Amino acid sequence: MTAAYPWLVADIGGTNARFGTVAGPGAAVEDVRVLPVAAHAGPAAAVRAYLAGQAPGSAAPRSAAFALATALDGDRIELTNGAWSFSRAATQVELGLQTLLCLNDFEAQALSLPRLGGHQLRAWGAAPPPAMDAANGTVMAVIGPGTGLGVGGVVRAPGRWIALPGEGGHATLAPADDFESAVLGQARREFPHVSAERFLSGIGLPVLCRSVAAVLGEGENVGALPTEQIVARGLAGESLACARTLDVFCAMLGGFAGNVALTLGARGGVFIGGGIVPRLGERFFRSEFRSRFEAKGRFQPFLAGIPTALITDTLAALAGAAQALEQADA
CATH class of the missing domain: 3.30.420.40 (ATPase, nucleotide binding domain)
Structure with a gap:
């Protein structure tokens, strides 16, 4: 009933x-x-x-x-x-x-993913295939940097879609190069566990910005900046630390999204929700997000075949x- x-x-x-x-x-x-x-x-x-x-x-x-x-x-x-x-x-x-x-x-x-139409998405490259055509067992994933960092998935089953809830935003974040290793090391002075949410969220961007500024060593004081100002100053080019923070944010989000895609086998697509990425506009689509999404060594061809898209419908x-x-x- x-x-x-x-x-x-x-x-x-x-x-x-x-x-x-x-x-x-x-x-x-x-x-x-x-x-x-x-x-x-x-x-x-x-x-x-x-x-x-x-x-x-x-x-x-x-x-x-x-x-x-x-x-x-x-x-x-x-x-x-x-x-x-x-x-x-x-x-x-x-x-x-x-x-x-x-x-x-x-x-x-x-x-919500199976219900999304093209007018609610902005794809990075090829658009995700229509959900109505998905075979049973097809998985789609969503990652949302908002106040926190949400992660979820959905799998096609006969006559329905089954959600795969979880708390993936609290998984340990991994660096991809020496600069990111130094940034994570700086953050570990504040927190014993640096999760993805510690950097890739509204509550995390100030932590990421402080860490980036410390590693850059330019003496820029960003300790009191909230997320909104970090984004605004980074986009306007008014702050080296804020601008580099946005670049690191996009790159690390791509790497994390690739991890989620591999973990869930999300061949149906990985979708980015939340309120932060839409604010970045074209900077996100010029960033290293997609290249880092695919940068998984022997599994680069696997990731290259998985579409990614920004959910524009809040x-x-x-x-x-x-x-x-x-x-x-x-």
């Missing part, structure tokens, strides 16, 4: 929570709004604020799916990079929902949350 309509779908990260509504079977996600996580005590309060902004007489949601930027285990949920801590059972009761499905945000992002995870509800009782 399909979850009762209307559906409420949400993509909840460390900084923002995006909400939308699905009115009925086959309907698109509508009435999308973005609310700051820090402005609300928890998801129930944020949902009430979202519903208060709907048109008078709008039907209350009967079912909901929350895509959450954290690992899920049991009833208690705590955001990895946000302040929310809540009980899923209590939240379901508080909101009067017949169904409340909670899933990892990159489980939802992965489930609301894609909401469609993935709707896909999860659609498949929940199938």
Whole structure:
């Protein structure tokens, strides 16, 4: 039995929570709004604020799916990079929902991949093949540098797509040359474990920039720069450390994406989501991302055959949350 309509779908990260509504079977996600996580005590309060902004007489949601930027285990949920801590059972009761499905945000992002159209992507080279043509067993992967670093996958099965959630952003990051080795060594003075998220995320870019500046040895003080200023100053050429940081970010993201592709066997494509890469614009597509993606020695030909694309639609995870509800009782 399909979850009762209307559906409420949400993509909840460390900084923002995006909400939308699905009115009925086959309907698109509508009435999308973005609310700051820090402005609300928890998801129930944020949902009430979202519903208060709907048109008078709008039907209350009967079912909901929350895509959450954290690992899920049991009833208690705590955001990895946000302040929310809540009980899923209590939240379901508080909101009067017949169904409340909670899933990892990159489980939802992965489930959105089969629904993406060409207008929602910018491919690096050849476009990924249409998901409708995928054979059973085909795997696609998604990597998202946002507040944190999300990683997920999805595999084609008879009549459905199965998400492969995980916490790959916390895997140990590997250098590819002497400069990157020195940058990682610098970061290890601050952190005993340098994960991919320590560099390749919104919370990680300041760490990467400090480390790059220290290795460059030009005496540039970047210690207080937030991610937004690092990106802006790097793109404008106002800071050597910031500009080199963006180059290292793109290159290391490519190497990490290649690792994910090899680990999952993601022949259906590797997709880049999150909010950071779209800000880089043409610099990303001029970077070493793709060459580093393929730079895996004997497996370079394997990686060369895997398409990569940037997800330009920032609301894609909401469609993935709707896909999860659609498949929940199938």
